[in-house]
Amino acid sequence: xxxxxxxxxxxxxxxxxxxxxxxxxxxxxxxxxxxxxxxxxxxxxxxxxxxxxxxxxxxxxxxxxxxxxxxxxxxxxxxxxxxxxxxxxxxxxxxxxxxxxxxxxxxxx
Numbered sequence: 001x002x003x004x005x006x007x008x009x010x011x012x013x014x015x016x017x018x019x020x021x022x023x024x025x026x027x028x029x030x031x032x033x034x035x036x037x038x039x040x041x042x043x044x045x046x047x048x049x050x051x052x053x054x055x056x057x058x059x060x061x062x063x064x065x066x067x068x069x070x071x072x073x074x075x076x077x078x079x080x081x082x083x084x085x086x087x088x089x090x091x092x093x094x095x096x097x098x099x100x101x102x103x104x105x106x107x108x109x
Contacts (some may be wrong), residue, residue, distance in 0.1 A: 035066040054101025
């Protein structure tokens with residue numbers, strides 16, 4: 001399993017979140033080759049981890065703009081974990097290069 005992080009290691013990313021984390025909400029979103037919402041905006045969000053439990057590439061986009069394979073924030077390889085930037089509380093969208101699998105999402109609040 002690969003870890004895909006934006007600018008830091010997973011342990012330092014989680015350790016850098018100020019103050020104690022009080023809860024983690026886990027959800028799954030079924031893979032789709034068309035743009036889908038992975039998470040709605042959440043002002044209480046502190047951090048997000050997304051595991052691409054699929055054999056297809058997952059393209060993630062921060063914000064409400066639909067994601068395409070050429071317009072995205074981060075691509076996540078099959079069976080890989082992505083940590084998104086701490087403090088981003090807006091909508092998160094995604095799409096896969098196929099229709100198999102799911103995103104396993106942990107939202108830290």
